[in-house]
Structure formats: C-alpha cells, structure tokens
Amino acid sequence: MSSFADLGLPEAVISTLAANGIDSPFPIQAATLPDSLAGRDVLGRGRTGSGKTYAFLLPVVSRLASTAGERRPGKPRALILAPTRELVAQIDAALAPLAAATNLKSVTIFGGVGAGPQIDKLRKGVDIVIACPGRLEDHVQQRHADLSAVEITVLDEADHMADLGFLPPVKRLLDKTPNRCQRLLFSATLDGGVDVLIKRYLHDPITHSVDSEQSPVNEMAHHVLHVDNAARFEVLSDLAASPGRTIVFARTKHGAKGLARKLNARGVPAVELHGNLSQNARTRNLAAFSDGTAAVMVATDIAARGIHVDDITLVVHADPPVEHKAYLHRSGRTARAGNEGTVVTLMIDAQVADVRTLTRKAGVKPTITKFNGTSHPVLLEIAPGERSFTGGIVMDVPEQPQRNSAPRRRPAGDGRSSANPRSGNRGGSGGGGGQRGNRSRGGQTRSYSTSSSSSSGRSGGSRAN
Template sequence: MSSSSFADLGVPANLAAILAGLDITVPTPIQAATLPDSLAGRDVLGRGRTGSGKSYAFLLPLVARLDAQRRTPRSKAPRALILAPTRELVNQLLEALKPLAAAAGLSTQTVFGGVGQNPQVAGLRKGVDIVVACPGRLEDLIQQGHCNLGDVEVTILDEADHMADLGFLPAVRRLLKQTPPKGQRLLFSATLDNAIDTLVKQFLHDPVTHEADSAQSPVAKMSHHVLHLDREHRVPVLVDLASAPGRTVIFTRTKHGAKALARQLNKNGVPSVDLHGNLSQNARTRNMDAFHSGKATTLVATDVAARGIHVDDVALVVHADPPAEHKAYLHRSGRTARAGAEGTVVTLMTSDQVGDVRALTRAAGIKPTTTRINGSAHPILIELAPGERSAPGGLVIESGGSAMASGGSPKKSGGGGGRNRRRTGGGAGGGASANASGGARSGGGRSRSGSGSASTSGGGNSGQRRSGGGRRTGAGAGSSGGNGGGSHSAASFSSGRR
C-alpha cells in the first residue's frame, strides 16, 4: 500500500502539519501499511526493519485517539502506555512524541530505572496522558502504589522482539494484564517469532498484521563487508576506519570490551564514547549527547544500543566482535542506512570465526564481500570509509564512564608528550610520535602522517602521509610492529562479561 501523504491515510491535519514542519511528508511503507487500521482503532501487529519509521506508525494513532477523547487524566492513572526495552529508546520515543503531544495538548512522563524515582512519582501523581516506560521501573512504581493501569486506552509495545530477548516477557505480560482488555493494543517489532506470537495470542484482539518488508531485511542502500584479518590487526584497522569522516558505531560483545576499545580509540586521537549496561544513566545520557552533537565521532556499544537508538548520518557500522545470532546482526546494522540514507556495514573476522560468520550472514540473508587484509594498509579501508583520516584528539573518559572533555589536537612535538597525553587522549601520537620516525602532520592533525596511529604502528612508516583525497600513498599505518600494548590491546575488547 502506498499513499502520497499522511492526510490521505487519515492522520489529523494538526499532526500532519507537525510532521511537515519536521520535513516528514511521505509515509514510509510501515506507516502507510498500518496507519489506516491503527487510526480506526484496531489492534495492529506491525513488523518493519530497524529504521523503517515504526515510531511514527504508532505515535500518530496514539495521539490522534487521545486527542479525540479529550479526557483529563486522573492522578496516578495514565491514559496510554508505551513500553520499550531500554532507557535510551524511552528517551528517543519521548523526543519524537513531544511535538505531537504538544499540538494535542497532551502530557507525557518517562519511567525507567537508573535515576531517582521521585520526579517520576510526582509526574504520575499530577496526572499524565502518556507514560513511556521500561517494564522494570514501571512495575516497581505500581507495586508502591504510585501508578495503576486501569485507565489505559492504548497500549503500545515497541521493539517487542527485543523485550523477549532481554527476558522482559514475564513483566510485559503482568503489565498488559493490568490494562483494560477492551483497550487498543499496538505491537511493533523488527522481527516476528514464537515469543511475539505468545503475546499476540494472549493480548491482541483480532489483530491486523502488516509486514512492510522481508524478515531478512538488509536495506538496499546498505553494503555489507567482512574483513578477514589477524587478531593483532583489529585495533589498527578500527582506528583507521573510525578516523575517517562521518559518524561510526562499533559493536563489541561485552561491556568491558566496549569500555576498553573506547579508551584505545581515544588514546589514538579518535574522539569516542562507550555505551553499555555498566554506565549510570547520567553517563549514558552524556555519552549519547556527545555522539549526537558530534563532539564524539565514534560510539562503541554493546547490544544495548543495537535496537531503537537513532542517530542521524551514521555512515559506518562495524562489528568488532561478530554478534551471536543473525537478528542481532540486522539490528546492529540498522544503525546506518536509515530513512533512505546509504550506509556501510563491516564485520571483523579472525580465522577462528570464519564458520560462525558464514552461518551468521547466511541466516541474515546477506551476501557480504569478504576481503583478506594484513594490517591497516589495505586499500579496501579507504573504499569502506572514504576521505582523509583525522585524529583531532580523544575525549577524557571519567571513572564513571562518561566523556567530559576533549583532549584537543595532537601535538606535533616528539614522543615525550605521549605519556602526558594518555589521560586526555591527545591524538594518535601516544608513545613514539610521528615526527620521531620522519612523518609529519599538517593542518592541525587533519592530514595524518604515515605513522597514522603511532601507538598501533610503531615507527615503521617513516615519511608517509595521505594525499589530499584521503588515498594512501605508502604502506599505510598500523601494518606492523610496536603497538605499546600490542596483542593485548587488540584482544582486550572481546573479553569480560556481557
């Protein structure tokens, strides 16, 4: 089904005007497919790939219905509930919801853990139209008597398959049982499986199912590559890719790995932040703000960020550790090529991972281009991440995990400053500097010398530099030798607990 405008689908004029003001005028396939039924009040089960526009597919009918009812919410009894698996997704949904809710005069409240509950309790006590919540904290507040779901007219589950993956299903069932059985229920997910079927059969009434694209959903404008390399070359390759222009998201298997790799990148002058479950909510918020604003150009994350997190213009997604299963691959990869943009997905693969990666990509329904590389000198890296490499200086990662201050541009002087720059991540010079081996930087570090990330390549690339177009003119950086931390650094981000 296709339509030329939101108005044609039945979206109220005031909400369509809000979207137009955001330069959103053409419905995506999942929106075009589901909006007529959801606006008519039917239960809907919608499946669309990550980045397909599912949020507006359920926010628009939600706001339209509450606006039409014109009922004042009672204290502690919200009129609508949106459940999402992560704090970041809750906040992201709120940002999308705010202008629509304001146009309809509706109030909103987020509910999630990791922060004090008093502001949430106060908001619920005042009376709120729409609650956007993570299941755990919402259950806590209900048990304390601060909230009840008896007035909920519309219940929405976003990223329902992720809820199942994270073990939220029992809590979700308990919460849904507390909502009126005749209320409207909308369930949206990137994949549909047996866990989702359980919820559908128990809680949705005569639902309409819409699948807007293939369940195996690599986007047409997303190119997939596998780089077959030795373990000791992983960090130099990641430094090279992340120092290209544009935003990069790198995924690791463990929380410890994300933290360690973010520090490695900052040490090599690439401003980076991490995102994982060990961070406090304040640290997670600050790090995401740094990535959104461009203060950090690279986000290193565990699968907590694989679903639902949207940042505009992510040009490159790198699986530093291949994910365990194909659904995680598709969701991770969905951080790029969103809303019609193009994107590149790269998976790093060591020899002992060949079988697993082949099975993974086959299950995901993709046929990646595989390239065997030896170090960070291979021309494929420029093809995957075009442009002149830059190491403007890392960010300070505080003990709490948040990035607070930039380390500034790399210094041009000799290697003695390398140690002093460790805390501030002052560029790619750590250890022996580029100048010590005959290289040079120009433009305040915007043109990288052949030593590239000197802490990963030693001094073996004397005198080399990139040409203005970002193409290599010599052997490149990081192809050999002296990584003051060497194989330990390369392996450090794939160890630890998830």
Template structure:
C-alpha cells in the first residue's frame, strides 16, 4: 500500500504525529523538535502498529523514525522483561551502525524504563552474554554474532514484539540475507516489522513479501545524497604524480575522507600522510573494534581531519561537515561511487567529490560517471596545480609526525545490561539526529562458519 507523503517536515511537531509526551520531551532536551520527512511520513503508521517499508538514504533520519514507535510499543505493552528473551530486535549490517543506533535509542528507552544492549562481532561476547542474561528490552544486533549467541543458547527471539531491519540493502550487499531470514523466522509471526532501505533491489523485495504484512510504503528520499548538491571533479594524473596530488587534496582545513580499494592501501596511505605532516587515521576491516572506535572518535571530534577508508565507511559512518570526499582509487561500480560520495552533501549541505584517475583508468571512470548520472569537471593536474588549492581551500598547518595527535580509545561500554548513552542531538541536520559513535559487524567470532567473510 503506497501513501502520499504528509505535509513537509516542520509543519507538525512530533507530538502532533502521535509520539508519546515522554519521548517528545527526550527529543526536545536534545534539540530535536521538528521531524524530518521520513519521520513525518512513517510515524503515524508505525505508531499505529502497522508494518512499514521506509525507503530513504543514510542520514535521512531513519533511526528516530523507527526508534520512536519501537520504544512506544514496548512502553505500552504489558509483557515483562525476561532473561535472554528480548522484546524488540533491531538488525543492522555493521558495528558502526549498531553503536550509532544504540546511542539514539538508549535515552528514549531509558525515559520509559527500558533496557538496551548491542550485540556484534569483533569484541568479546561475555559482556553481551551477561547483558542478555540480565534481561533486555531492545536488542540492537548484527546478524552474525546474534546467530552465534542463539546457537549457544544465550538468546531466544520468541518474545520479540517489534522487529526493525535497517540498511537492509547494505545487509544484502554483505551477504547477510540468509542469516536475516533465519533470524526473522525465529521471531513470532504477526508481530510488527519495520524495514528501512535505500533501495529495494538485491532481494529486499523478497524480505518485504515474506515478512511484512500489508506494509505501508513511504519513499521520501533518494537512495543517496542528490548528486546535484555535490560538485564532481575528475583529476587525471600521471601514476608517478598521484601521491603528491593526493597529499595536497588531504591538506585542507576541513574534514576529508579518502577512499581506497584495499585495506592495505588505506593503512599505508594514512601512515604516509601522517609522516608527511598531514595527520590521518585509517578505517578498514583489519582493525580491531577498539582501534575502529578510537579512529572514528578522532575523526568525529576533529582531533584528526583526514580519514582514509575502504568501502566499509561508505554507508556506516554519519559525521557532519565533511568538506571533501576523494576517490583515491576509483570504485568499480556506480553504486559504490554514490554511497562513498554521500558522506558529503548531507542534510541539504553542499560538498565536493574528487576522483583521482590515471590515464589508463580514463575509460572506466567515464563509464562510471555516466552510470552514476554525473557530468564531472575533468582536469589534468599535477602537484602544485592551482585547482588543488581551490578544491581544498586554505591549507592546514604542517604537523611534525612526532607531534601528531595520537587518537585515544573512547570509553568502553559498561559491562551491565545498560550500554553507555549518548546524546540524540540534531546538530543541524538529519545526520545529526543519529549519534556519531563507532561500531560494526565484522567478525572475530561475530559470523558463523560458512557465512561471507568480512569486507573492507
């Protein structure tokens, strides 16, 4: 069932959409007073207990769109919390998203006496087992580790009243759909299910038909930030000049994300930039959970301005005010280009996207641009070219490698049933409605044998 989108956000507050007063107050305390389009569209139906299919890109405000009805439903339910049997389940593809969603859900849940915990791989499972044994209302999980814990007898899903699938298309990209289906099969039939996805391809339509009952569909956002809000450039460089050009692109005062194709390249480039006086941190699947959170925190709080990442960061990180996205290695297909590029130009802001291409990549990049629906400005450059300064703006001061900031580990989650909380703050845009902590789902014990290996 397709319904037209309600009045634009800003014409009605959360209370007018039916959100309970206690939850409206929590949002207001954090500066979130006006709903975004995905929230305005979906909340009347989801709060009424209907199954909802919400189509919207990362950063559109989906977390609050499903957190409010989930918490409201559990608060109104008369069921009791039981050890190892959560009452609501939120499935996500990565550790980063799991922690970010927990940071948004936890203050809302705490306001009505509910417990929240996260479950994902890459960390020891004992704190997660202890939290489940203490009783959890809302379980926010990545599929691999959750299936492991269920097989070990630490968790059952037979008391789940509300299930949320977030970033469903990304879970499909990572090969998680078989596990997602097994988990959904373990939840009671006839309970409310909310599915949010940027696209409906890659088998997402199968999930919708199999698990959602007469869902109300709301499509209020394109799959990624509109390309029209981005300025696209292709810089063609000789292979031996590429390193110098990339270093200059990373040297501006604003936040910059550099995307590489491999984990090794990301680690190597971050070290090279730091040694050259441009402090940078890396993000890829070979890092431990603690290192990922440490590096993300350094990038989010501004102590380091440059993040070098593989595609693992293209959809799992929500950091405002990213001035420049650089495809150091052009992606292999246009969807990756769009999702990488979508780290800038968020919440209506503008942004600049640069693809660095060597002459032998010219044909592939032209094809990529055509498929992505963009017409980039194409320039031949070398180190010192005036265009590089135009793209980066004022240069940041050179930092001696010995004086480069060393990212410190963020506080670790409490080893109780309640994870640490974080503000749910608007920060001027939809991306700010989702908190900026780290996390994810790559396995160190997080995915069972036979499932896809970690990516990025």
C-alpha cells in the first residue's frame, strides 16, 4: 500500500497526520490523491466512513500551502460545501490541525447561529471556507464573500445535497467560482442530481469508486426483529440499555423527541438530535453523546450523514427508512474504519413487504427473528452485556429553534435539517452476560438541558476520516 510520503504530501502534513494517529491512507485516499494533487478534477465515490474527508482535505491543504499568498478580505482560495451544519463542523475539526501546521486560516459558515462572527472572519481574510449553501449565499449576496479567487472547490456528500433540495443554491455558488478552478466531488452515490453537477461543473473528471453503491460494510451484522407494535418500546429499550454507544433512528422530529424522553424515563440516558433544536442544543447533545454522558442518541436523518462519532456499536432503525440509500447511510454510523458493528431494524406486520424490498435493494441479507412477546434470546446475541436502567437524563428545557440572525435566509440551502426524521416507542427488560464495552450511567438521574440560545462549541470524540 502507498504511504502518504509516496503520494507526495508535504512533510508538515504527513507529520501532522502521524501525530493524530493516521499513518497510512484509506483506499479512497490512495486512489484519489495522485490525481487531486496533480490538479485534476476528481469524482470520489465511497460509503460513509470510507475516508472521504481526508481525501479532499489533503489536496486542499497541500495546494494552498504550496502557493501561499497574502489573504484578501472576503476572498477565500478554497471552498468546501456540505449539506449539514454537523458535517461542516466535522470537516472543520479534521482540518484544524492540518491548517495550523501549514499556516492556513478557515471559517465555518452555516445557519442557526449569528452571522456577525462569520462576517468578521471573512473580512479579516481566510484561505478556506467550509459552508452550508444557504448561509454562504447570503454572505455572497451581501458582498461579505467573493468567490472569484477560489482555486479549488469541494462538494462533500453531493448526493445528500441533491436529496435535500440544495442544488439550486449550490449551482448559484459554483457559478461564482472561476470556471477552470479545480473541483473535487465526493459522494456515496453518483446518480440523479449529482450527475447534473458533474456534467455542468467538472472538466474531464477522473472517477474513483472504492466499493459498490449497494454493498454493505462487511463488518456489519444486520438483523430484522419482527415484533408486535405494542412490544416495540420494550424491545428497543432493551437494546438501548446494553453496553456501548447506540444510535436510534426515528421517522419524525416529534418521534425522536418523544422516544428520547421515554428512554430517559426508563433509566437509559439518551439525547435527541433533529431540526427542531437550536444549533447550540444540537452541539451540546452531540457532545454529551460523544463524551459518554448519554449512551444513546435518538436522531432523525440529519444524523445519517454528518455525524462521525467513534465506537458506535449499535444502530437501531426504530422505523425502517423509506429507501435503501437512507438505510445504508444510517447504518454507516457503525462499523466505521474497519471496526465491527450491528444494525437492527424493528419491523411490524404492516412493514414486512417494505422491509424485504428495502434490504434487497441495499444488498443486505439480514437475520430475521420473529418475536412472540417482548423478549427473545436473540437480544443478548445482538447486544451482549448487562442492561442498565439507572441513569436517565432529565430533558427539562423545551426546544426553542434558534432564529437565524442573518439578514436574509434562503430555506433551501441553510444546512438545517430538511431530511425526514422518524418516530418510535420502546421500554425494556434486563439481561446479563457477555460484553460490548462499558456504558457509564452513574446510577442516578442527571439534569441536562437540551436546548439553549447560548454560544455553541464543537463536540469531542468525533472522527472525520
């Protein structure tokens, strides 16, 4: 396998990667870097967790570091567009040590927070803008940002931007970048709306695909639990109370909120993540999940793309997603970077045909278990370990979506959660034996605020390979 040195990265970049425990490239990085470092337009396709973030950050940093010049107010030299605020923050966290080592400055731009700090950074001059389309377009229209000096443009999770309806602002932004600037597009799929971007904006691109669109991660174990509707909460809470980090996907924002509250009432520390939370509450809840304060995150599809938290051992589809791409993106929160993981779909009688079609299109052959009642030995096989119901989090502050303080907003591209969430109910029974890592619950109920209008930070425990 090629090393980062073999690929021609600057020594400062290689040393920084090594200091962060990154010694060798992932397949998508090894495949794309020779072309992207040479200045070619690149299409990179790989599943979530395949290493796409460094595949585009490394050429961006290497190119800008080799042609360092005076920063000009409002005129960045690199533009990275992503569909969600969480993903922007993850990219920024991965970029930070690389930028520090090469004397580059960046700014994150997205809605849901004050525009003033973003404008101040743009005026002082930055090399790299990492942005959701809507808020950046506001800054461009108000002449706080000028994209005419951009040398390299990245579209991350391009298919998700297409799914969320962000293509119009993306096109308007790309139209303001130089026609011949280098463009890198990374995505889990390269179809539909993504193909429109490819044909319009990329010049003679070379495509690198490191896996099949439909192939699941080999290290994932897939299960479908066929349960009665009345038993869903019992089964779910049993799984959620097992050791390790768990993400539960619900269909709607209301469902995610209600399910998190039920799990906490049951004694399982859980936080919610969906579009009805302020940015600060979303950041705080993700931090609680990352640092172990909450063992469970109940999320809508907003989390299926932009959240990369280490060591998620279990993903539960409380409500089966509508289409197979959503199944793969959700499931990709576990079994990242070669680690093992388990994916469970809860299915009632009315969903049998839909789930059968869903898993077939996703290229998955799950183990299907039918329940009579609320318990089954398979629960301990899926999620070994002693169940703990002793440390719920009191979510005692009502959600108040934070109003955007930018003078103008465009709903299609603001990086907010336009994705569909999902709902579900559960409760749980105990179990014993086995292991899956320790889950800290503290033995008592803790008070925790899930919504706030205070300034936000970025959570720890994330990864963005």
